[in-house]
Amino acid sequence: MNLNELERKIRYTFKDRKLLTTALTHRSFLNESHGKSKESYDRLEFLGDAILEAVSSDYLYKNYPLIDEGKMSKIRAVVVCEAGLFAIAEKIGLGEYIFMSKGEEMSGGKNKPSILSDVTEAVFAAVYLDSDFDTAQRFILYHLEDSIKNAVKNSDNNPDYKSRLHEYATSHGDKLNYVVIREDGPEHEKVFTVAINYNGKQEVTAQGLGKKKAEQQAAMLMLKKLNR
Incomplete structure (x- = not known):
C-alpha cells in the first residue's frame, strides 16, 4: 500500500x-x-x-x-x-x-x-x-x-421558514398550529391549503404542492406578518 x-x-x-x-x-x-x-x-x-x-x-x-x-x-x-x-x-x-x-x-x-x-x-x-x-x-x-x-x-x-417560525413562537410563549383546510387534485400531485392558527386566531393561509410545501409557504407569510 x-x-x-x-x-x-x-x-x-x-x-x-x-x-x-x-x-x-x-x-x-x-x-x-x-x-x-x-x-x-x-x-x-x-x-x-x-x-x-x-x-x-x-x-x-x-x-x-x-x-x-x-x-x-x-x-x-x-x-x-x-x-x-x-x-x-x-x-x-x-x-x-x-x-x-x-x-x-x-x-x-x-x-x-x-x-x-x-x-x-x-x-x-x-x-x-x-x-x-x-x-x-x-x-x-x-x-x-x-x-x-x-x-x-x-x-x-431552501430556507426553513417553519423552523424559524417555531423558534420565534417558542421564544415568545405563543401558541402555533397548522391546519389543513383543503386538499385538491389527484393523490400523486395533491395541492394542499394550509392555515396557521396563531394564539388561537387564524392568521394566514397558503397553498403548496404537498403538505410540507404548503406549511413552509404559510410559515413564510406568517413570519412576514410578524416582521421576522
Whole structure:
C-alpha cells in the first residue's frame, strides 16, 4: 500500500507516519496484523470529530456574520454529516488505503460510507497531532471549504421558514398550529391549503404542492406578518 501516494493526494506529508497508519486501521485488522497494528482509528475518529466541528464552526462564525446560531448549526450539521465526509473520502480515493480484515473487505467495507466518513475524521485528527491546530485547520478547510460554501448557498435557496417560525413562537410563549383546510387534485400531485392558527386566531393561509410545501409557504407569510 503506497502511503506516499496518499500523502500526495491529501497534500500533507506526515512527520510521524504511524499516525497516518493508525488513522487508516479498521478494528477488524488488529487480529490479522499479528501484533504489527496495535490501535485502530476509533480514538482518532473521536478527536477528529471534535476538531472538525471546531473548524467548521469557526469558519462559519468568521465568514458569515449575518447568519444566526440556529442556521449555523444546521449548515454545520450538513457539512460534517456522514454523507459529506463520505464525499471527501471518495474524491481522495481513501477506501483503497484502509487496512481491514479480509472478511470486512469482502463485505464491501472499503466502500461503506460509515467507515469512510470515520476514517476521514481520523485523518483530520492525525494531521492535528502531527502538527498543530492552525495547520490542521488549513488542511481541513482545503478539503471542506467548498462543501461549507455549498451548504450555505443551499440554505439560502431552501430556507426553513417553519423552523424559524417555531423558534420565534417558542421564544415568545405563543401558541402555533397548522391546519389543513383543503386538499385538491389527484393523490400523486395533491395541492394542499394550509392555515396557521396563531394564539388561537387564524392568521394566514397558503397553498403548496404537498403538505410540507404548503406549511413552509404559510410559515413564510406568517413570519412576514410578524416582521421576522
